């Protein structure tokens with residue numbers, strides 16, 4: 001066998017091993033979030049439309065950069081929908097064997113952020129306040145998972161990125177675009193999201 005053929009054989013074997021391993025890694029990743037996962041493509045209209053609403057909301061909140069980042073992750077097959085992800089998570093970054101790297105969004109959290117956040121009815125909180133709190137938290141959770149995707153391994157710095165994102169919403173001029181009543185709801189929503197993230201950061205050590 002000539003040297004050139006040996007190299008070609010080795011390359012084919014390496015590719016086969018790579019795809020087999022990547023398949024295993026993807027299987028592990030999907031199992032970790034409860035299975036049944038899918039990409040938010042044209043075949044999944046509800047989820048695609050929900051991501052479009054999220055993009056519009058992020059732009060309104062003064063962060064078109066995060067909206068574009070999520071669009072790119074969606075296009076590159078690194079943003080997935082996880083119907084089986086537990087109710088305690090908005091989203092999660094999963095990496096397996098260094099071959100599969102994905103952000104999974106909990107399906108219900110994306111389709112109905114208010115229902116996800118307020119599992120127990122809270123008639124004492126006005127609908128507008130719940131809406132602001134839920135959308136702020138969904139967006140902040142994705143900012144957190146993007147930090148992990150970008151290489152942040154520890155929880156504390158990922159929460160710091162999330163909290164900084166909430167605080168940047170207050171400075172962005174977004175609140176100035178709202179009526180006085182809406183502004184109160186969103187200020188409360190942002191403050192509530194910051195308090196939850198601070199508590200979670202403490203729990204994570």
Ligand SMILES: [Zn+2]
Pocket residue numbers: 144148154155158
């Ligand atoms: Zn985290």
